[in-house]
Amino acid sequence: MSQNLIHSLFRKEVLAMSAYPVADPGKLIKLDAMENPYQWPEQALEQWLKTIKNSPLNRYPDPQAKSLAAVLKTLYQVPTESELILGNGSDEIIQILLMALAPDAHIVTPEPGFVMYKQIARSLGLNYHGIALNAEDFSLDMPAMLAAIEQYNPALIFLAYPNNPTGNLFSEQQIKILLQATEGLVVIDEAYAPFTDATFMQSLTDYPNLLVMRTVSKLGLAGLRLGYMVGDKNIIAELDKIRLPYNINILTQITTEFALQHGDFLTRQTQTLRQERDALLQQLLQIEQIKAFPSSANFILFKSLNKDASAVFESIRNQGILIKNMSAHHPLLENCLRVTIGTEQENALFLSALKKALH
Template sequence: MVRPVIELINRYDAGKFPKGESYIILSSNENPYPPAEDVLKAIERSIKKVTNRYPDPEYPELKRAIAEYLEVDVNEIFLGNGISDCIYNICNALLDTLDKVTIPMPSYTMYAMYSIVRDASINYRIYPYYKIDIEDFIESVRNSKLVFLCSPNNPTGNAIPIKRIKEIVESVRGYVALDEAYVEFSDASAIKLTDTYENLIVMRTFSKFFGLAGLRIGYGICKDERVVSALEKIRLPFCINYIGAIAGVEAIKCLDYYKKIRDIIVKERERVYRELSKFEEIEVFPSKANFLLVKSENLRLAEKLEKRKILVRDVTGLMGLSGEHVRITIGKPEENNALLNALEEILS
């Protein structure tokens, strides 16, 4: 028999993946630019070994590269098959039946899904557009075994000030799992707080800033050796494929390239925000990520844009969002121009 709790959860909706190259895809928060040339060359070289050899299950080169990138101890690093896998493993390692998990909403639905699979007790805290009332939130999390935070948050794009993250971590008796998937597009990371707080777990990915979404490379940082040991123990032994492990190391060597790409994306984000703000029929929210959240009133924007071969993510109905909302990934300038032209046509 399938466990009853599995019947209660919905399958994760990853959005639409159309076949063919005629669509402009602004729906999955992917980096629209290709990896650095040296990363592509490293991938090509690794293909010769990928079919018949396992990667080193400890991934020493990848961990050393991450440690150097973030200026942390290599023993503080754990790995996963993307951040979603890290979330899954954190829930498996830390949660027993009916443990309290606090999740501010609207945010990434995987936090709740994997907590529910562990039969945890979910404490949803609704803050419109993820504008967290810190005093209220701190009062609600004191007895939590696990608290999930996302900064910059998906899908709202706003970030939690480091000072506030510190206050939350200090107030929780259990652990705080902070998702920083989009942090390289912002101006502040809480990584340094792990030096002081052993109950803080910070998760990162190679999918966004480094543009390696298809290779599924996730990782995290925690000062608590017991937690890191547990997460490394229960993850799949070869959770990152051979190509991904090679590409991740090479990507960190190419930081200058990725920072230039990041600067282009951030500049485009601000330009698109300004242009969208000119439309009276919609409301666009400031963002520290590589996407923008847009509110409209019964305009069916996702549907109308799809008819024009442009995909955005419909997040209408997400807990904490009232009314119709779409999330728009920042693409290349020409893709963003096509989006703006399409909206001009739709909204006129």
């Protein structure tokens, strides 16, 4: 089809976008996407295979994923007044939320932040405003956030807690000030919940405009694509009208439920990753040629102080390890790279590759 015809068919926002880039890891050690590097224990795998053996693949899945939703509610102490919506990854929940808003709605979020907020908001033609974080420690620029609330009266504010790609937790007090200052919804995106004890789940009853979003991806189930969001029953009921009826496939429903109920090993793995993160940060802090930022997630952001980040990234890749070069994502990320916490051995290999790359 001719480009002219294509241009006449699609919205200008879509034409102006680029697809979300995902690097092909080939045989590289993959420390770029905040995945859990560990496998399931053999015994758990065998039990799981027995569980899925009789799945009715010929039938549509339960449209409400009732059994899985009940397990999630109990496990994560979802307040009884709140309701839950499930998505094909939290990416889909972000999409559902934004699709439900009025076409002239304004969205506010601190930057640098998770790119899908902007990508989806822009694709839908919504008014997106990224508010720069404070440069020295990536904390919220409160005067700027409050001014944005005043100026745009945003329908929705996204706050990733901890934030991706900076890894820090914003101040709980400041978030509560924003929750009170805005008339719109505030989504606390707790994608990295397995790596911190901080959560807003228990504040849901205090703030009717608060929505808490999570995912099982970082816990160790990224391949299943399951995200969920908790909030006021009436808000969730509206969003549920936009959700496609069978968005959570049967294998994801059964497997996630199984993993959460037999998932002591996942908890042990995330505990190990927390220790590995703290150990790696200590090592990175000793390297003079970089500035490493503290993290409450399963990744660490660091800035190359003398060498161009692209050269550091390439050198590490040539040594067999894939991390993420964040330089182009935001002016505050100039010369910054992000490494996902891997196994002890992978982290050691990364550290020695980084040291070589910096020389």
